[in-house]
Amino acid sequence: MKKFTTHNIHEIMNYLQKNLEQSEEVKIEVLNPDYGFELFAGEQVQLDELYTYHSYKAWNDLSELLFCKLLTPEISSKYTVILTFKKVNKNSSFHNNSYTSNYEKYGEDSLFFRINKNEEPSFLYYYKQALKNAKIENKINILNLGINKADEFALISELLDEKEINSKQFVGIDFSKSAINHAKKRFPYDNFNFYCHDINDLKSLNLKKADLLISIGTLQSSTLNFKKLFMDLFQNYLEENGSLILGFPNCRWHGSEMIYGAKAANYSFSEQSVLYKDVYFCKKYLQQKKYRVTLTGKNYLFLTATSIKK
Template identity: 35%
Template sequence: GTPPTEKYGLHSSYQRIAKPEDPGFVLDLHDALERTSLPAAPRVLDLGVNTGDVLALLPALHPALAAATFVGVDHCASALARARARFDAPRHRFIEADLAELPRLGLPPFDLVLCIGTLQSPGVDDRAVLRSVVQHALRPEGAVILGVPNCSYLDGEVLHGAKLKNFTQPELSLLVKSVAFYRRYLQQHRKKVFVTGKHYVLVTAVPERAKTSGRARPEGVATRAEPTR
C-alpha cells in the first residue's frame, strides 16, 4: 500500500488541487501578506510545503518576497523532489521531516511562517505545531499565516464549505474551534490577529505595533467588494 507519508504525494489525487488557479485564494493570500511588515530580504518558512505551489505565488504577491530566502518542510519525499526541481537551490531549501520535529531541526527564526491547509491533516497535532512555531521558529517581530480549509474538492473543482459524512450542509464547528484557539493563542503572544478568507480561512498574526501596508494590488489581482459589517 501507499506509505502514510505519500498520502499527498505526486501520485495522489491531492495533486489535482491547484490553489494558485483559485483567484479567491490568491486574493485572500495577497491581502493577508499586505498585513505583514516584512524586512527587505525576509526568511520564510512554509510548513507542509508539498510541491511548492504556494511558494511559487509569493514573489508576485509581496515585493519583499522577491528577495526572500525560503525553507519548506514536509514529510512527503515525492512532493519535495518536485519542489527541489522547481526552485533555485541557493534561495530555496527543502527539508524532509514531520512537523512535530520542527524544534529539533535547529533552524534560525523566520520573519514569516506559512502553514496553508496542513494543520488539519491526519496525524498532525495542530496546537503543538502552532506552539512550536511561536516558541522556536518565529522572530519576535515575525508574522504567521495559517490556512484552514473551508472547502472540499470534487473532480478537481472547489466546493465552498467542508463537507462531513452524514451532513448535507457544511459543518463548521471544528473549523471555528480551531480558528478560535489559534487566534487566542497568538493574541496571548502579543500578536494582532486577522481572520479572513473564503475557501481557506486565513489566520494572520502580526506584531501588535506592526503597520499594515497600503500598497496597491499586483497587476491582475482584482478588487473584491468589502462585505457589509
C-alpha cells in the first residue's frame, strides 16, 4: 500500500491503473477529506505534514472511471484514511447477456430485471423533475413504452395521492412476457393495463391517444427505427398539446454499477455522438411543433416536452 501526500491526481490515477491491471483491488493512504472541507481539489493543507486535498466525490469519480467500487474508508491515522478500489466485473453485464429468445433479454430472470433505477439518485432526481415539469398531476392517460417491471409507474404512485392515481389511466407496453406479468401483479388495478407487445406494431393494439407519453431507454434499441418511430408516436399516439418524457441512456452497467457515459458500437470507451444526435433530432422536431423542450440529467438525459401552443 502506498501513501500519497502532495501527489497530484494524475500520479495517483497512473498508480491505480497500473496496479489494477494485476490485482482485483488496490489500497492507498490519503488525506482524510474531512480535513479539507472548504478546499478545492488540488489545494494543499499543512497538518502533521503537507497534503494535497481531494474530496470523497473526487475519489468516487475516480473509482467509477477505473470501473471500481470505492469501499468504506478505514481510518489510518489522525489525518489519513485508507481507500480501497475494488474492480467491478465488467463481463457481468446485461449488455453482454445472450438469450435464446431476445424477448426475455430483459425478463424476470435477467440481470437487467434486478436493476431498480429509482434507487439510483442520479436517475430518480431528474425523472422526478421531468414528471413535475410535465405536470403529472394534470395528466389523465399515461402511456409508457418499454415499461419492463413498471418502476416508472411506481414513482408516479409515490408522487400522487390515491384519488389522483385512481383518476388516471396507465398503459405500459413491453416485449418481455415475464416482465409484463410482474408489472400486472405489482399494479393489479382496473386503471393499470399492461401489454406484452412489439412496439413496432402498436397499431394492432388500437390504443387511445395519451396526454403523457413516457419512454426511458427503449427507443434507441437496435431493433427500432428511431426517427421513424419517434415521429409516428408523436403524430398518432399523443393527444393535441400532450407532453413527452424521453430518457436517453448515457451510461452502461458493469456488474451492479451504473457507469457514466454512453458507449457506441466499435468503441472501447464512452463515445456519445449518436446519443446527442438523437436528442437533438427530437428537440428540433418538437420545437417546430411548438413545444418547449428541456434537457436535464446525467447518467440518463431526460428530454421533457410540453406544448406552448395558444
